[in-house]
Amino acid sequence: MGLAIRLGIRNLARHRWRSLLTLAGIAAAVGLMIWTLAFVDGWLALMVRAATGMETGQLQIHTPEYVDQPRVFHTFTPDEELWAAVRGAPGVEAAAPRVRLFGLIGNDRTSQVGRILGVDPGLEGEATRVVDGLSEGRWLAAEPAPVPGPREVVLGQGLATQLRVGTGDELVVFLEAADGSLGNDLLEVVGILSTGNAAVDRGTAYLHIDDARFIAALDGEVHEIVLRTADPEAAPTVASGLDGGVPDGLAVRPWQELLPGLNQILTVSSNSYLFMYLILYLVAAVGILNTQRMSAQERRREFGVLMAVGMAPRRLWGVLVVETLVLGFGGALVGGVIGTGIAWRHATAGLDLAAFTDQGGFTYMGVMFEGRILAEMSVQAVVQPMVVMLVVALLSGLWPAWVASRLDPAPTIAGRT
Amino acid sequence: MLLRLAWRNLWRQRARTLILISAITFSYTLLLVAMGLGDDSHQQMLDAGIEGAGGSVLIHHEGYWETLAGDLVIQDGLEVVRQASEVEGVAVANPRIRTPSLAGTSAGARALELIAIDPALEARLADPHEHLTEGERLDETELRNPVLLGVGLIEALEIEVGDRVVLTASRPDGELTRGLFRVAGFLDSGLGQIDEGVAFTTLDAARGMLESPEIVTQVGIVLVGGALEGEVAEALRRVLRVSEPLEVLTWREALPEMVGYIETDDAFLYIYVAVMFVVVAFSIANTFLVAVTERIREFGLLNALGLRSGRLGALVLAETAVLTVVSLAVGLALGLLAHTVISSYGIPVATWGVSEMELAGLDISDMVIRSKIQPMKWAVATVAVMVTTVGSAIFAAVRAARLLPAEAMRFYE
Incomplete structure (x- = not known):
């Protein structure tokens, strides 16, 4: 083996230009693959974070009737036992109650249709990262504002723009209450949210849960409980674990069920890199194959002599395969360094979408992609493309090596082939 | 050689x-x-x-598109439609009234966008009646104040064709107003946004409810084949003369995301x-x-x-x-x-x-x-x-x- 590697390296060095060009091709493919994996990981993580982390949470609990038909009166009243069961379940890190309402929010100029979330300010902050999304003002106070003062509301950025209000402005909410009456009340904007979750930013208003209950004529009831799990991927397992511990046949659903569209896109996107492998590496493999074939053909007399002086065909085959492997390894290494370098830069400084579109960004699957997208580095993203390339190089070296090892020494040396 | x-x-x-x-x-x-x-x-x-935005070139009251505010309407809407129709490259100048509203029945209430259209003109861009699964077209029904709703609202509001629905919305002056409408039919487009979030009615019905006979929220332009939206938008900006500030947007400007x-x-x-x-x-x-x-x-x-x-x-x-x-x-x-x-x-x-x-x-x-x-x-x-x-x-x-x-x-x- 030592001899084979020495021979291989010497042969490659003898044709410096050729080896460098092949190596550069391999490096370009590996580098792009590493960057792709890191970027796709970052992209998907951003989607999951923005979609589940800000508002949906990883799990939600509703009554089956609410799942079927989200109506204001399909509520339940969680007791201490339920809270204990939910919070004690393995994998659950936080749980928060919510009242979920729809209504018109507006002032004397205009009004907009909005989604009103009544939340416990402290618990909501534990179960989701919505508080991180505050771009202006402050989050809801722990206790509701004293009556008869206006009730506090935190608005999504888009809703605030549409209503042309900022912190300190007053609004009126108008909605269908659980008893069938029309509830309405005066609100004061205390904060504005820019979370990156389009549903929150465009059309959601957060109220203190007690205020929301008062307006909607609810008494200690909730529409949903939102849960945070340590690992978003584990949400379905946590859900099935919880199913038994939750009374009255309440429905526990992981985000994969709550946001089926997002889940589909994630599955498809996380497999899309396979296409990239297929295409880029196929092109790279053709390059390696062609180079090695030519190089073997060129040296067939040399091989003939080697065989004539006693080198076994198997051994010669080994030398040639090792040569390809060395080439593949070198290319993978160079590509690895370059790809990791670029990916690392985009993982720390981010990749500015403005480079691709003068619109600055877009929303996709309810997630706003704006400004800088951070790639996510992982050992897998770096190592996998390099290892796969080695396999590809090995495979594309097999044929030229096999052809060379089947030379008939005598006519080859004589140049009669 | x-x-x-x-x-x-x-x-x-x-x-x-x-x-x-x-x-x-x-x-x-x-x-x-x-x-x-x-x-x-x-x-x-x-x-x-x-289709969702309403046309290749859009005319609104200044600031409407960013805020979708019900009060930012073109008061002199019919005049704008008339002037826009004469601009070269414009095939159809299609007036619409769009306003956020709350649809209520005895069973419940749902927030949705009320879109008032001229059915014949609307068909030049995308006819909502294509999705009609039950009931009659807005321009064929005998009902007074007809409204087309998405199938997603049938259960939520417990309604059938011919039933009454009360729509609540803000008038352009900010006052809340209510109108009694009758369900002319149901739309099944397969899209949640339409099937659960939109009500279509006629311009007359909406103007009656909003008590504003000439208003238009949006004029959607359908272009003559081969006309460039940028040039038509430029021409519209030059030509349109009314007493209120307008915005003219191409779809590129209206759909930045x-x-x-x-x-x-x-x-x-x-x-x-x-x-x-x-x-x-x-x-x-x-x-x-x-x-x-x-x-x-x-x-x-x-x-x-x-x-x-x-x-x-x-x-x-x-x-x-x-x-x-x-x-x-x-x-x-x-x-x-x-x-x-x-x-x-x-x-x-x-x-x-x-x-x-x-x-x-x-x-x-x-x-x-x-x-x-x-x-x-x-x-x-x-x-x-x-x-x-x-x-x-x-x-x-x-x-x-x-x-x-x-x-x-x-x-x-």
Whole structure:
């Protein structure tokens, strides 16, 4: 083996230009693959974070009737036992109650249709990262504002723009209450949210849960409980674990069920890199194959002599395969360094979408992609493309090596082939 | 002569040439197919976006599009429609009233957007009646104040065709107002946004409820075939004269998020294609480098026979050019074949496991991607590929040109 590697390296060095060009091709493919994996990981993580982390949470609990038909009166009243069961379940890190309402929010100029979330300010902050999304003002106070003062509301950025209000402005909410009456009340904007979750930013208003209950004529009831799990991927397992511990046949659903569209896109996107492998590496493999074939053909007399002086065909085959492997390894290494370098830069400084579109960004699957997208580095993203390339190089070296090892020494040396 | 020589030289190394041709062909075909699929899906998204927005060019009261505020209406709406209709390139100037509202019945209330339309004009862009599953068209029903609702509201509001629905909305002056409407029919579009979030009614009914006889929220322009939205928008900005401030937006300006997505998507495709061709180019450069070294005696002989060194370099380039042209011809044929097949069968996105997408606030469901050729784009791509592949042999060509005949002939294998 030592001899084979020495021979291989010497042969490659003898044709410096050729080896460098092949190596550069391999490096370009590996580098792009590493960057792709890191970027796709970052992209998907951003989607999951923005979609589940800000508002949906990883799990939600509703009554089956609410799942079927989200109506204001399909509520339940969680007791201490339920809270204990939910919070004690393995994998659950936080749980928060919510009242979920729809209504018109507006002032004397205009009004907009909005989604009103009544939340416990402290618990909501534990179960989701919505508080991180505050771009202006402050989050809801722990206790509701004293009556008869206006009730506090935190608005999504888009809703605030549409209503042309900022912190300190007053609004009126108008909605269908659980008893069938029309509830309405005066609100004061205390904060504005820019979370990156389009549903929150465009059309959601957060109220203190007690205020929301008062307006909607609810008494200690909730529409949903939102849960945070340590690992978003584990949400379905946590859900099935919880199913038994939750009374009255309440429905526990992981985000994969709550946001089926997002889940589909994630599955498809996380497999899309396979296409990239297929295409880029196929092109790279053709390059390696062609180079090695030519190089073997060129040296067939040399091989003939080697065989004539006693080198076994198997051994010669080994030398040639090792040569390809060395080439593949070198290319993978160079590509690895370059790809990791670029990916690392985009993982720390981010990749500015403005480079691709003068619109600055877009929303996709309810997630706003704006400004800088951070790639996510992982050992897998770096190592996998390099290892796969080695396999590809090995495979594309097999044929030229096999052809060379089947030379008939005598006519080859004589140049009669 | 150069080309004949090049052609003959290429086929002397059949396997090598075929490998190179297949690499270039594969990459080029892939590029064409990817562009075809991308451009078609982008076009579908844009069409959906333009339909959702309301036209290729939109006229609103200044500030409406950003806020969608019910009070930002064009008071002198009918006059704007009249003036816009006379602008060159405008096929239809379609007035709409759009306002957020709350639809209520004895069973419950639902927040939705009330869109008042002229059914005949609306059909020129996208007829909501296409989705009518039950009941009658707005322009055929006998009901007073008819409204079309999405099927998603049937259960929520417990309604049937002919039932009464009360719509609550703000008047342009900010006062809340209520109107009694009757359900003329139900729409089933498959899109949550329409099936659960929109009510269509007639302009007269909406004006009656809002007590404002001439208002229009939006004038959606459908263009005459071939007219450019930018030019029409410019003309409209020049021509429209009313006493209130207006905004005239092209779909590019009205759908920045969708345009952003499409541009980003395209940019990524180009990055991948560029790297792919870099890999291919290295492989071509390599092959010709070997070919030159291998044929050093042949070149020396040609040189000694009087073929000047510049011509030798040109011969190498001619070989690449022939190789490229053959590859691109095959690639183009394959690309067109793929285009035809994909166009006639279509690729339902659902087969990849994606049934619904949200893009720029717009639901797109059950998309079937076909292929679309944009001749300019294909031409530019083809030229770029040609330059890359022929360019990658320059190094080898220079080497061939620099050979000294005596030394080259002395070379022994």
